[in-house]
Amino acid sequence: MAKKKKSSIPDxxxxxxxxxxxPKTRKKRQPPPINVDGKALxxxxxxxxxxTINKYLGHDFVVEASVGHIKNLPKSKMGIDVNNGxxxxxxxxxxxxxxxDRLRDHAGKARAIYIAxxxxxxxxxxxxxxxxxxxxxxxxxxxxxxxxxTARGITEAMExxxxxxxxxxxxxxxxxxxxxxxxxxxSPFIWKTVFYGLSAGRVQSVALxxxxxxxxxxxxxxxxxxxxxxxxxxxxxSEPFFAKLFKVGGEDPVIGSTTTAEGYVNDIKKQSxxxxxxxxxxxxxxxxxxxxxxxxxxxxxxxxxxxAKRTMMLAQKLYEGVDLGxxxxxxLITYMRTDSTRLSDDAVKExxxxxxxxxxxxxxxxxxxxxxxxxxxxxxxxAIRPTSTKYTPKFVKKYLDEEMYxxxxxxxxxxxxxxxxxxxxxxxxxxxxxGDYLFRATDSIPKFRGFxxxxxxxxxxxxxxxxxxxxxxxxANLAKGQHxxxxxxxxxxxxxxxxxxxTESSLVKELETQGIGRPSTYALIVDxxxxxxxxxxxxxxxxxxxxxITVNRILVQNFPHLFNILFTARMEEELDTIASxxxxxxxxxxxxxxxxxxxxxxxxxxxxxxxxxxxEATDEVCDLCGKPIxxxxxxxxxxxxxxxxxxxxxxxxxxxxxxxxxxxxxxKCDLCGGxxxxxxxxxxxxxxxxxxxxxxxxxxxxxxxxxPRCKDGYVIERKTKRKRIFFGCSRYPDCDFASWDRxxxxxxxxxxxxxxxxxxxxxxxxxxxxxxxxxxxxxxAPVAASE
Numbered sequence: 186m187a188k189k190k191k192s193s194i195p196d197x198x199x200x201x202x203x204x205x206x207x208p209k210t211r212k213k214r215q216p217p218p219i220n221v222d223g224k225a226l227x228x229x230x231x232x233x234x235x236x237t238i239n240k241y242l243g244h245d246f247v248v249e250a251s252v253g254h255i256k257n258l259p260k261s262k263m264g265i266d267v268n269n270g271x272x273x274x275x276x277x278x279x280x281x282x283x284x285x286d287r288l289r290d291h292a293g294k295a296r297a298i299y300i301a302x303x304x305x306x307x308x309x310x311x312x313x314x315x316x317x318x319x320x321x322x323x324x325x326x327x328x329x330x331x332x333x334x335t336a337r338g339i340t341e342a343m344e345x346x347x348x349x350x351x352x353x354x355x356x357x358x359x360x361x362x363x364x365x366x367x368x369x370x371x372s373p374f375i376w377k378t379v380f381y382g383l384s385a386g387r388v389q390s391v392a393l394x395x396x397x398x399x400x401x402x403x404x405x406x407x408x409x410x411x412x413x414x415x416x417x418x419x420x421x422x423s424e425p426f427f428a429k430l431f432k433v434g435g436e437d438p439v440i441g442s443t444t445t446a447e448g449y450v451n452d453i454k455k456q457s458x459x460x461x462x463x464x465x466x467x468x469x470x471x472x473x474x475x476x477x478x479x480x481x482x483x484x485x486x487x488x489x490x491x492x493a494k495r496t497m498m499l500a501q502k503l504y505e506g507v508d509l510g511x512x513x514x515x516x517l518i519t520y521m522r523t524d525s526t527r528l529s530d531d532a533v534k535e536x537x538x539x540x541x542x543x544x545x546x547x548x549x550x551x552x553x554x555x556x557x558x559x560x561x562x563x564x565x566x567x568a569i570r571p572t573s574t575k576y577t578p579k580f581v582k583k584y585l586d587e588e589m590y591x592x593x594x595x596x597x598x599x600x601x602x603x604x605x606x607x608x609x610x611x612x613x614x615x616x617x618x619x620g621d622y623l624f625r626a627t628d629s630i631p632k633f634r635g636f637x638x639x640x641x642x643x644x645x646x647x648x649x650x651x652x653x654x655x656x657x658x659x660x661a662n663l664a665k666g667q668h669x670x671x672x673x674x675x676x677x678x679x680x681x682x683x684x685x686x687x688t689e690s691s692l693v694k695e696l697e698t699q700g701i702g703r704p705s706t707y708a709l710i711v712d713x714x715x716x717x718x719x720x721x722x723x724x725x726x727x728x729x730x731x732x733x734i735t736v737n738r739i740l741v742q743n744f745p746h747l748f749n750i751l752f753t754a755r756m757e758e759e760l761d762t763i764a765s766x767x768x769x770x771x772x773x774x775x776x777x778x779x780x781x782x783x784x785x786x787x788x789x790x791x792x793x794x795x796x797x798x799x800x801e802a803t804d805e806v807c808d809l810c811g812k813p814i815x816x817x818x819x820x821x822x823x824x825x826x827x828x829x830x831x832x833x834x835x836x837x838x839x840x841x842x843x844x845x846x847x848x849x850x851x852x853k854c855d856l857c858g859g860x861x862x863x864x865x866x867x868x869x870x871x872x873x874x875x876x877x878x879x880x881x882x883x884x885x886x887x888x889x890x891x892x893p894r895c896k897d898g899y900v901i902e903r904k905t906k907r908k909r910i911f912f913g914c915s916r917y918p919d920c921d922f923a924s925w926d927r928x929x930x931x932x933x934x935x936x937x938x939x940x941x942x943x944x945x946x947x948x949x950x951x952x953x954x955x956x957x958x959x960x961x962x963x964x965x966a967p968v969a970a971s972e
Contacts, residue, residue: 226295227329228288230254230302230311234334237506237514238301241339247295249288251302255281256314258361263369265362267782271774273362275314285318292319297327299346304330304566305522305705306357306764313354333572334506334516337531356764359773363387363756366778370785371744377792378739378799379732379818388702389713390740391753395695396687396720397729397737406683412440413677414449415654416624418458418617418669423660425672428617428624435621446676449622456619458669464614468629469607472636474526474556475568475600478704479697481521484599486690488643489591490725493689493708497521499592500569509576509584516572517581518596522704523566526556528603532570536604539574544638550606570600602640609633613659617669628659652679686726700754722909724945731823739795743788747781809835856882885915890930893940895920900928929953935960 227248229235235250242248256275258264264274277285292298300315302308309328316326327346331338364387371385414430430438430449440446476484478497485496500521506514533553541549571593578594585593609632617624631637654677687695693707702710714720719733729737740748756777762768788795801816807827815828816839827833852861852872859876861884872884887899898916905911912928914920926942933941933955941953941962954961 222294223296224294225297225299226288226291227299227301228312228315230308231501231505233502234331234505237334237516238331238339240513241336247291249291251284251288251311251315252281254278254311254314255285255318258365263365265365267366267778270771271362271778273358273365288315289319289322293322295323297325298323299327299329299343300349301329301331301342303522304332304520306353306360307705309350309353310357310361313349313351316349331520332566333519334504335572338516338519338572352766353764355770356760359763359770360760362774363777366781367747370782371740371747374743374785374789374792375736375739378796379735383732383736384717385736385740386713387747387756388706388753389710389717390737390748391701391750392692392696392710393714393719393729393733393737394741394748394750395692395699396714396727397734399684399687400729400734403683403686408680408682410441411679411681412442412446413654413679414438414440414446414453415675415677416453416458416617417672417675418624419672420460420660420663420667420669422662422667425657426615426626426659426663427655427657428615428626429654430622431616431625432623433621443678446678450674450676453619453622453674454671456622456671458617458619458624458671460615460663460665460667460669461618461623462614462616463663463665464612466612467632468610468612470610470635470637471607472554472602472605472640473599475528475570475603476596477524477526477568478522479524479693479707481569481596482693482707483690484595485592486688486693488595489588491588491592492712493693494712495588496592497708499589500596502589503593503596507581507584507589509581515576517576517593519568519570519572520566521569523569524704525558525566526568527558528568528570532567533604535574536601540601540605544605547633548606548635548638550604554604556603568600569596571597574601598640602636605636605639606633608635608637615659615663619671626657626659652677686728688725688727689722692727699750700757701750703757732818735799735818739799743791743795744784746784807833807835809833854880854882856880887915888912888927890928890940892916892920892922893928893938894922898922900924924956926954926956933958933960934962 224244225246227238227242227246228251229238229248230251230253232250232252235248239248255278257278258273259276264276266272266274298316298319300312302312302315312328320326326349328349329342329346331342367387368384372383375383375385415427416430417425417427419425430453432438433449438449440449474480481500482493482496485491486493489496491499500518503517504519504521506516509515537549537553578590578597581593582590611630611632613628613630615626615628617626655675685691689711692711696702696707696710714733715722715727718730719736720727721730722728746752759768759773759776763770763773799818803814803816803825805814805825806812807814807829810827810829810833812827812829812833814825816823817826823839825837825839827835853859854861854874854876857874857876857880859874859880861872861882862875872886874880874882885901887901890900892898892900892914895914895916898914898920900912900922901915903911903913912924912926914922924942926944928940928942931941931953932939936955936958938955938957941955943951944954944961945951952961952963
């Protein structure tokens with residue numbers, strides 16, 4: 186008898202196991218009953234989306250929202266049966282029993298059910314769980330995909346209903362199960378070796394590795410010196426202009442020292458110069474493709490300073506619908522999780538008409554623009570675009586808050602520009618020759634702005650170096666053969682620069698380039714590594730914390746196969762093969778699990794030795810028992826502790842750092858006279874009375890600088906709502922002194938300002954600058970404590 190093949194998606198009885206009983210909760214006030222008899226039931230995951238869809242459907246439809254997922258893996262256990270086809274054990278999410286009951290009740294009365302959750306793998310999985318929850322009440326279940334929530338988008342979807350795509354469900358389930366296995370098997374290992382409560386993620390840990398390896402490259406970088414020489418020339422009929430030494434005797438100049446540079450300068454001064462060549466040629470610049478998820482996140486970060494998570498939250502609102510007054514609720518953009526630059530024929534026709542009407546015939550290219558498909562693109566959805574050119578930024582501005590408007594305008598401009606004519610420039614190249622020395626200058630003169638009329642350039646994100654060569658516009662009347670007088674020579678010293686640290690924008694770009702993650706996961710990856718305090722942002726750059734560096738080192742050394750960039754990218758491709766039906770859920774999980782669990786079992790035996798290897802010896806001895814003091818990791822970071830633990834529990838902070846929580850601060854409470862101790866709270870460390878709760882006196886921790894404005898308070902470290910660190914007065918709101926940069930108690934030698942602030946650049950390292958006159962001084966290294 187042939188063995189029955191197991192389904193990788195559990196049926197309503199086997200793997201969807203609702204082991205959690207219905208919680209006893211107080212009865213809530215129920216909404217008025219909805220008459221579903223004989224109507225069609227449409228189920229979405231978002232109440233906002235439900236409101237918008239309701240506008241376009243007649244009385245024959247009822248729209249209900251599941252409010253996100255209704256099922257999930259259990260919180261208290263792994264919930265994966267690795268010996269039975271990796272079947273997951275799903276539980277009903279707390280608070281969703283009433284939602285399911287309502288959906289089941291409506292399903293039993295409806296003539297048909299249309300599941301309209303988001304058109305991606307996550308939405309497919311939510312829809313599958315909903316279908317399984319109601320199918321015993323009504324089997325007439327269809328799947329519809331709303332790529333845009335407009336009359337056109339909804340009509341098109343309802344005219345082409347389908348069934349739940351089990352390949353997509355399996356793909357999402359495989360991602361979820363892989364992540365659960367890694368979390369449940371690797372996180373306890375991190376607890377044993379560093380401290381309890383840390384976690385490791387299958388994809389997030391690879392993103393952390395990218396950031397840590399970039400930091401290592403920066404720290405190990407050895408700069409090489411090189412020089413450039415810029416000359417200022419002037420003909421009899423032109424304004425002065427700069428040109429850079431380009432060739433010496435037909436070869437590239439190699440100037441590696443002051444001596445070499447001075448030798449060239451002295452020789453150049455002896456030469457007579459003339460314009461040896463003038464080249465003018467037209468250059469076209471084509472517009473960028475309309476946004477996909479990754480490029481939207483990158484540009485929103487560069488242009489609007491939005492975090493990836495914030496961008497996606499705002500885009501979700503624009504997609505689900507906004508109230509436009511008399512227009513009612515309208516979905517303003519197409520679905521925002523996509524990797525395709527494809528545009529529908531209707532959208533292209535509409536925007537070309539808009540460009541013709543508003544900009545003129547010359548701004549419309551002869552043929553619609555098509556954009557190259559990315560190598561890993563699934564092409565399941567269109568690019569991110571406005572749903573109609575009727576809803577111009579000017580039209581919708583009064584209905585949107587400032588952040589939503591800025592993002593919508595960005596999406597609008599990118600979309601319109603993508604179908605406009607190329608920008609045309611005249612590229613001017615001028616050569617000035619004297620003896621063996623050839624100087625060259627280039628300039629670009631706009632002739633036709635084209636798409637730049639809508640979507641202009643902005644400077645790339647880069648850390649300023651301070652050693653840029655001077656440049657100038659080239660005079661229009663330069664001609665070959667003109668004598669060029671040498672006004673001045675500027676030798677400029679440079680040093681090769683290390684790679685730049687990632688920003689959120691460049692990290693998303695790197696993840697996409699490496700094939701790590703997918704459109705739906707980029708924002709979560711970037712947010713998670715910061716929430717876990719493995720990475721922090723300073724001046725919009727991503728720095729690994731000491732904790733992040735330690736965790737990354739442990740993971741990479743002990744799981745080199747798992748937290749490997751190529752392996753992670755390959756697993757993304759494997760998940761794609763499930764979605765396309767080329768491989769089964771069980772095949773991919775088998776390929777992943779067996780090498781993975783073998784690595785885990787081997788490393789787990791070494792956890793004690795690994796933990797010990799993280800401890801650092803010191804020259805100090807415990808002042809309580811005389812045993813050596815070591816440096817260890819704890820929940821609040823690294824600290825000094827007695828090696829005689831647990832017999833001796835003496836601890837103290839590292840030199841120069843704030844004490845660990847519950848340590849004496851060397852101060853007395855000014856209310857009751859008790860000792861003030863360092864405590865940890867939701868917003869960081871603070872001073873609290875040791876006699877709490879009898880005495881509830883608290884104080885912020887000063888950075889050791891008196892407030893320069895009020896002179897009564899002192900400067901403390903604070904955080905904005907978005908967790909960005911700044912420094913303010915302890916007497917706020919009576920004193921509103923604030924600074925993004927850390928103040929230092931040093932008077933400015935130039936203007937006498939009472940304090941300076943710390944700054945940092947990639948080339949100069951740390952230095953101090955005066956916030957008043959902008960004078961800069963080298964930051965002095967701290968003096969080592971005497972023994």
